[in-house]
Amino acid sequence: MEIVYVYVKKRSEFGRQCNFSDRLGETNVDIQPDPSQASNFIERDPIDAAIQCASDMSEHEVNTERFEMENQGVNHLEGGWPKDVNPLEMEQTIRFRKKVEKDENYVYTIIQLGSLMEHCIKQNNAINIYEEYFEDEETADVADEPPSAKTISVFRDPNLIKRTATHLSWHPDGSKKLAVAYSSLEFQRSSKDMSYESYIWDLENPNKPELVLRPSSPLVSLEYNPKDSHILVGGCYNGQIAYWDTRKGGQPVELSTVEFSHRDPVYGTIWLQSKTGTDCFSASTDGQVLWWDIRKLTEPIETLVMDISRKGVLENALGAIALEFEPTMPTKFMVGTEQGMVITCNRKAKTPAEKIVGTYSGHHGPIYALARNPFFPKNFLTVGDWTARIWSEDCKESSIMWTKYHMAYLTDGCWSTIRPAVFFTSKMDGTLDIWDFLFKQNNPSLSVKVCDEPLFSLRLQDTGRFIGCGSKLGTVTLLEVSSGLCTLQRNEKNLATAVSVSCCKWPRGPGCASCHSPLAGDPGPRALALSCPLCLSDV
Incomplete structure (x- = not known):
């Protein structure tokens, strides 16, 4: 059983706009040649070289492991109550909450949990710069294409x-x-x-x-x-x-x-x-x-x-x-x-x-x-x-x-x-x-x-x-x-x-004019084709 709860929020109500700007290039890694490796190379003479107008490109292939996904459901139950408190009794739970809220550590604990939840909410509101926000609203206009x-x-x-x-x-x-x-x-x-x-x-x-x-x-x-x-x-x-x-x-x-x-x-x-x-x-x-x-x-x-x-x-x-x-x-x-x-x-x-x-x-x-x-x-x-x-x-x-x-x-x-x-x-x-x-x-x-x-x-x-x-x-x-x-x-x-x-x-019609048989309905725009089922004549 797949248990999913979907949160829906308009794109305009969260996140921050991505602003891109130009900047100069910078060198992150610079690997210098090793002179000791020069002795391992042998000059080839004569040399045959093919020259093309297009630049040479390297080819590389890699096989990655297929990622396997599975659906798992989790049943969330209200817990953490003491043994002497019945969570189904409203009076006992209200009395226990009031007792906990008066504790000195309660406010400190809430502040710690608040910062953690704020971090998680900010992660959920991160912007995907490659997301297509209007993909569902676009429909292909293929009316001019002949069916085939x-x-x-x-x-x-x-x-x-x-x-x-x-x-x-x-x-x-x-x-x-x-x-x-x-x-x-x-x-x-x-x-x-x-x-x-x-x-x-x-x-x-x-x-x-x-x-x-x-x-x-x-x-x-x-x-x-x-x-x-x-x-x-x-x-x-x-x-x-x-x-x-x-x-x-x-x-x-x-x-x-x-x-x-x-x-x-x-x-x-x-x-x-x-x-x-x-x-x-x-x-x-x-x-x-x-x-x-x-x-x-x-x-x-x-x-x-x-x-x-x-x-x-x-x-x-x-x-x-x-x-x-x-x-x-x-x-x-x-x-x-x-x-x-x-x-x-x-x-x-x-x-x-x-x-x-x-x-x-x-x-x-x-x-x-x-x-x-x-x-x-x-x-x-x-x-x-x-x-x-x-x-x-x-x-x-x-x-x-x-x-x-x-x-x-x-x-x-x-x-x-x-x-x-x-x-x-x-x-x-x-x-x-x-x-x-x-x-x-x-x-x-x-x-x-x-x-x-x-x-x-x-x-x-x-x-x-x-x-x-x-x-x-x-x-x-x-x-x-x-x-x-x-x-x-x-x-x-x-x-x-x-x-x-x-x-x-659509109202029902009187019948066929040729054979006078009662038709199922009026031969107006409701019919895909206008013909009498008995004599096959046009109505």
Whole structure:
């Protein structure tokens, strides 16, 4: 536990100004030559000398030991009281203080301590002449730079029979590694010779994976533990949950039993915030959300059936494809279903019926991506069918923004970790779209043709500069976006908040003029693209 107390004080309220002035040079050390050493030198004849216009410079290298830092906490308790004085009794402590203050040595001791404390305070108020006092207020002005993205590296599935890169997970410490889950999601298309292996790639070595993970069934989802970067949890195609410790090799440390696991592929596994760092939960198209402790995977800790009628009937449950959990909202989580519906849940509710809080409907097919905005957790992104939608918990009727209906199916999406108005979507035609709804609403700010085969998975690095794209043939392409897409713009948070609030308050419209279908809302500035979801005509 790290215990820190931060003292904040304005720069103008302490210290003294540094005044520099010119002065003449002075000699500190003068080492005279030793005449006795002259006999050790031999004149060389002839001499070849190369002459250059530039002056010769000496080269020197030194290796220093790496400084190791550690955090330590100290609990400060009030002490120094005599045994006959109870520090919890106010009357006894006041009586003892009055007695001590009357002592002759009390004033002398205070004067000595005062001079010592004054010295420490002066040390804290010393000026750092190299400190940048206005560094936080400076924001890069990159509005004139056109958005762009370039390919950094490509990681290919080393097997002959290619599989889909179904899920990506960045290493939590430094993001120098990328874990990729490989599986064939096409029904009854897997062959006997198809490999079950998934890989951990080192970004500096794209030719060979750093570690090979060998599950009992192909992995559909794979996640690093944010508290322990050596631990990974994965959801298998046959419904089992497994976890790995990279220090122990590629074999799973423990595997859940088949009878207590999911009945369908595990499309989502997420780590929970806990003291032990061993708790996680998973979702599958069998209509269940299961909570696990990886120290004991024999059976789940808790089970929730995705039955929106709140009767807990597994036959009526909606299949879960996308799973979302925000650590800043530890009691809430959301599930994206095969039926195009988002289910909001409360884990801390007393009964299973109370755990299902509400639903959001707006997609015509499965929801493949579900993510909260890291800056505004009440706003979340859903990706399904041919469009991406942005929702707000303050607006239950419909989504507050949506993209146009594309010709190609959308497969995944995520928010930028640096800019609150930027999000990414991938499509079946191999295109990566980058949206900035403060800059352009009707079309993406940048569309990048990553590969010829369909893209199936996306994952953005924490720095917001690098994004990994997994394809149907197992190729993971690492892209670097331009600085304008990963640098916070001036007043961007306030502008994004204003757009969200105005979209929530926009009045609902009558319907589509072509097919007369009731629209989710008025096609004003609240929509990213203006098209009817049924007839696809412009509104």
